[in-house]
Amino acid sequence: MAIRETGGRNTTARGTRGAGRPTLEEVAARAGVGRGTVSRVVNGSPRVSERTRAAVEAAVAELGYVPNRAARALAANRTDAIALVVPEAEHRFFVEPYFSDILRGVNHALADTDMQLLLTIVGNDRDRARLAHYLAGHRVDGVLVVSLRADDPLPDLLTDLGIPAVISGRRSAAEPLPWVDADNVSGARQAVAHLAARGRRRIATITGRLDIYGARCRLDGYRDGLAEAGLEADDSLIAPGDFTEEAGRTAMESLLALPEIPDAVFVGSDVMAVGARQVLRERGLRVPEDIALVGFDDTSIARHMDPPLTSVRQPIEEMGRLMALTLLSEIARTTLPVGVPRPPQPQLMLPTELIARTSS
Amino acid sequence: MAIRETGGRNTTARGTRGAGRPTLEEVAARAGVGRGTVSRVVNGSPRVSERTRAAVEAAVAELGYVPNRAARALAANRTDAIALVVPEAEHRFFVEPYFSDILRGVNHALADTDMQLLLTIVGNDRDRARLAHYLAGHRVDGVLVVSLRADDPLPDLLTDLGIPAVISGRRSAAEPLPWVDADNVSGARQAVAHLAARGRRRIATITGRLDIYGARCRLDGYRDGLAEAGLEADDSLIAPGDFTEEAGRTAMESLLALPEIPDAVFVGSDVMAVGARQVLRERGLRVPEDIALVGFDDTSIARHMDPPLTSVRQPIEEMGRLMALTLLSEIARTTLPVGVPRPPQPQLMLPTELIARTSS
DNA sequence: AGGTACGGTGGGAGCGCTCCCACGAGTGAT
DNA sequence: ATCACTCGTGGGAGCGCTCCCACCGTACCT
Numbered sequence: 001m002a003i004r005e006t007g008g009r010n011t012t013a014r015g016t017r018g019a020g021r022p023t024l025e026e027v028a029a030r031a032g033v034g035r036g037t038v039s040r041v042v043n044g045s046p047r048v049s050e051r052t053r054a055a056v057e058a059a060v061a062e063l064g065y066v067p068n069r070a071a072r073a074l075a076a077n078r079t080d081a082i083a084l085v086v087p088e089a090e091h092r093f094f095v096e097p098y099f100s101d102i103l104r105g106v107n108h109a110l111a112d113t114d115m116q117l118l119l120t121i122v123g124n125d126r127d128r129a130r131l132a133h134y135l136a137g138h139r140v141d142g143v144l145v146v147s148l149r150a151d152d153p154l155p156d157l158l159t160d161l162g163i164p165a166v167i168s169g170r171r172s173a174a175e176p177l178p179w180v181d182a183d184n185v186s187g188a189r190q191a192v193a194h195l196a197a198r199g200r201r202r203i204a205t206i207t208g209r210l211d212i213y214g215a216r217c218r219l220d221g222y223r224d225g226l227a228e229a230g231l232e233a234d235d236s237l238i239a240p241g242d243f244t245e246e247a248g249r250t251a252m253e254s255l256l257a258l259p260e261i262p263d264a265v266f267v268g269s270d271v272m273a274v275g276a277r278q279v280l281r282e283r284g285l286r287v288p289e290d291i292a293l294v295g296f297d298d299t300s301i302a303r304h305m306d307p308p309l310t311s312v313r314q315p316i317e318e319m320g321r322l323m324a325l326t327l328l329s330e331i332a333r334t335t336l337p338v339g340v341p342r343p344p345q346p347q348l349m350l351p352t353e354l355i356a357r358t359s360s
Numbered sequence: 361m362a363i364r365e366t367g368g369r370n371t372t373a374r375g376t377r378g379a380g381r382p383t384l385e386e387v388a389a390r391a392g393v394g395r396g397t398v399s400r401v402v403n404g405s406p407r408v409s410e411r412t413r414a415a416v417e418a419a420v421a422e423l424g425y426v427p428n429r430a431a432r433a434l435a436a437n438r439t440d441a442i443a444l445v446v447p448e449a450e451h452r453f454f455v456e457p458y459f460s461d462i463l464r465g466v467n468h469a470l471a472d473t474d475m476q477l478l479l480t481i482v483g484n485d486r487d488r489a490r491l492a493h494y495l496a497g498h499r500v501d502g503v504l505v506v507s508l509r510a511d512d513p514l515p516d517l518l519t520d521l522g523i524p525a526v527i528s529g530r531r532s533a534a535e536p537l538p539w540v541d542a543d544n545v546s547g548a549r550q551a552v553a554h555l556a557a558r559g560r561r562r563i564a565t566i567t568g569r570l571d572i573y574g575a576r577c578r579l580d581g582y583r584d585g586l587a588e589a590g591l592e593a594d595d596s597l598i599a600p601g602d603f604t605e606e607a608g609r610t611a612m613e614s615l616l617a618l619p620e621i622p623d624a625v626f627v628g629s630d631v632m633a634v635g636a637r638q639v640l641r642e643r644g645l646r647v648p649e650d651i652a653l654v655g656f657d658d659t660s661i662a663r664h665m666d667p668p669l670t671s672v673r674q675p676i677e678e679m680g681r682l683m684a685l686t687l688l689s690e691i692a693r694t695t696l697p698v699g700v701p702r703p704p705q706p707q708l709m710l711p712t713e714l715i716a717r718t719s720s
Numbered sequence: 721a722g723g724t725a726c727g728g729t730g731g732g733a734g735c736g737c738t739c740c741c742a743c744g745a746g747t748g749a750t
Numbered sequence: 751a752t753c754a755c756t757c758g759t760g761g762g763a764g765c766g767c768t769c770c771c772a773c774c775g776t777a778c779c780t
Binding site for chain 4: 033034035040048049052073074075076077
Binding site: 021 | 381424426427428429430431433434439450454457460464467471476477478479481490493496497498499
């Protein structure tokens with residue numbers, strides 16, 4: 001009859017789950033110290049004598065102790081997880097190297113932490129609702145958001161919930177949230193200067209979606225570049241796109257339909273440049289002889305194009321890394337007692353650089 | 361002086377964390393029922409009267425209650441999270457559409473659950489060690505593994521730890537773990553039959569890495585197809601690859617170095633077909649006039665090639681979906697009392713289908 | 721009428737941690 | 751020798767749930 005002992009469910013659980021992995025208490029017993037001390041050692045507190053620390057570490061190793069994440073989260077009121085939110089259609093996440101580079105940078109920054117990364121692609125309203133519910137449950141300690149549109153309500157939600165956030169790319173010049181961004185204006189200006197220096201006189205541009213601040217900056221930089229080169233601005237040379245390859249095609253077609261076609265195009269992203277290049281090939285126009293092309297992002301796509309694409313490099317992976325580090329320090333700040341000063345640089349602008357190849 | 365009240369840390373935590381989100385207990389008070397009852401309602405237990413359920417649901421809605429995941433995990437000894445493990449170099453995950461399709465399928469299956477997905481790309485030994493540690497901590501309820509090599513030690517580790525797992529693609533014909541796989545043999549056979557039917561007589565193949573069982577199956581199917589078509593097998597027509605674009609290039613070059621070049625190539629993956637196609641273009645060989653090409657996977661790449669690539673379709677997204685569902689039921693099985701029968705189909709082979717385009 | 725069964729319910733115990741208070745031993749100043 | 755600290759340490763309380771047992775009332779039986 002005595003199938004189960006006193007403990008009831010406790011005993012059962014142990015029995016089911018492979019004899020139970022060790023707990024803090026067991027490590028403490030083994031090391032001949034108290035629970036609190038083991039906790040201090042595991043969490044790297046300095047207030048432990050060297051002798052004790054060694055004893056505890058030995059016990060941890062012998063028992064193969066790994067802290068129970070759920071218990072820790074419950075007791076400490078944190079989750080040790082952050083979310084990377086990509087408010088874009090699912091397939092774009094995979095098509096656009098930008099995102100994977102960001103992800104790689106974030107991963108690298110987190111590799112030394114035991115912070116867990118949740119990848120959240122928010123492609124439609126249903127996903128949005130799920131995310132909101134998720135965030136309301138405080139299931140992450142912080143959020144990274146990439147590719148945010150100017151009117152996106154997500155940042156407000158995060159602020160209301162008091163969840164630390166860092167975004168890649170500002171929503172406007174006066175972005176209140178911590179951000180990491182590339183110097184888009186300067187990059188675009190460099191691109192136009194480069195084309196002008198090579199004797200191009202009729203320089204067009206294909207823009208990204210202008211509800212993204214970065215795309216707007218690139219357009220501003222394009223205009224600045226023209227002015228600095230003493231070239232006349234002509235709004236018919238500005239073809240709107242939305243960062244997709246298809247938009248690159250359409251925009252280039254519209255430029256080629258102009259009475260006087262351009263002799264160079266500054267394209268707002270490498271992916272759009274691929275679309276533009278296809279159209280040029282179909283029309284029998286040579287790159288760079290007939291039309292020079294400069295892209296933006298300097299993703300792997302640029303190197304693989306025919307001819308290899310001149311492109312404005314932004315340090316995407318590094319941006320991902322810095323976003324993660326900034327978020328980590330923001331989280332630390334909210335956890336600590338009040339009055340801890342915000343780290344000096346929660347808003348970072350990184351330089352861009354023109355990488356010249358044979359398309360220009 | 362009374363900055364903090366009696367509770368000490370409790371009060372502080374509440375104060376810091378935005379007045380505290382509601383707990384089960386508070387919902388219970390509001391609905392005028394006990395804690396257990398609210399728990400039952402939230403977890404969809406049938407043992408609750410309709411009246412009570414309505415009252416609790418109202419209270420949940422009014423308070424905006426969201427269960428605390430950590431507390432639930434701790435009490436119930438589960439995590440409500442699964443991992444998708446990709447034992448491949450990081451960049452391949454993004455380059456190869458196969459993985460993103462799997463991911464999409466998994467995500468769709470999980471969308472109706474509140475199961476959380478962790479994406480784990482295991483590119484090197486350091487990542488492997490981290491994963492092992494992670495799994496030892498039982499931080500996930502189950503694991504999905506894609507692209508597993510025959511000699512990978514990961515499955516043994518999972519078995520030892522008693523973590524439910526489902527893999528995509530078997531490691532051998534006698535795979536003991538639950539799996540979801542495509543009928544690679546049949547797909548390859550169809551491809552060869554198709555080429556033979558179009559009058560090709562000297563049909564070569566470029567294989568994937570043969571320590572992956574699926575690649576081996578495709579090779580077997582290739583041989584079967586030749587035999588069925590009454591064509592002579594010639595091992596010099598078998599060029600080894602490893603699923604990368606570069607390998608596709610190299611392999612095609614070696615085939616073109618043959619004294620008598622093939623008039624058709626069955627390529628073991630679309631990505632490798634891209635590489636092969638580049639070489640053909642460089643050599644001025646026409647597709648399909650000089651050499652017909654058939655790929656495998658029918659990823660989006662195939663449609664975008666020039667000419668569009670005939671390819672063997674495997675239902676990758678569906679495979680991801682089924683993997684997730686299988687894992688979910690495996691997890692349920694281990695949670696339930698002993699003796700629950702395994703669902704009828706923990707091992708699923710899905711049909712493949714030739715999609716004919718103009719490359720053949 | 722009394723007995724039995726069972727659906728529905730309340731709440732104690734416990735999951736494995738962190739946080740913090742209290743306490744003992746050592747150190748230096750008085 | 752006494753006092754005032756500090757440092758290192760042990761362990762109680764509590765995080766918000768789930769699980770389970772005990773209990774209540776009602777319906778149905780004999």
